[in-house]
Amino acid sequence: WDNAVAESFFSSLKKERIRKRIYKTRDIARADIFDYIEVFYNRTRRHSHLGGVSPEAFEKASP
Numbered sequence: 001w002d003n004a005v006a007e008s009f010f011s012s013l014k015k016e017r018i019r020k021r022i023y024k025t026r027d028i029a030r031a032d033i034f035d036y037i038e039v040f041y042n043r044t045r046r047h048s049h050l051g052g053v054s055p056e057a058f059e060k061a062s063p
Contacts, residue, residue: 013033013036013037016036016040017032017033017036018033
C-alpha cells in the first residue's frame, strides 16, 4: 500500500507543530493537534493540487 499522503501529513504535523512544543498534559496536546488539523492544515495551508492556494481561498474564488 502507498502511504505517501499519510506520511506527508504526519511529517508536516511533526515539523510544524509537535517538535516545537512541550505539552504538559495529553489533553493540551490533543487540543493543539486538533487545532492544527482543523484550523491550519485544512483551511489555511497551501495545497499543490489547488494551484498553491489554500482550500479556503480556493472555495472563495470558485463561483
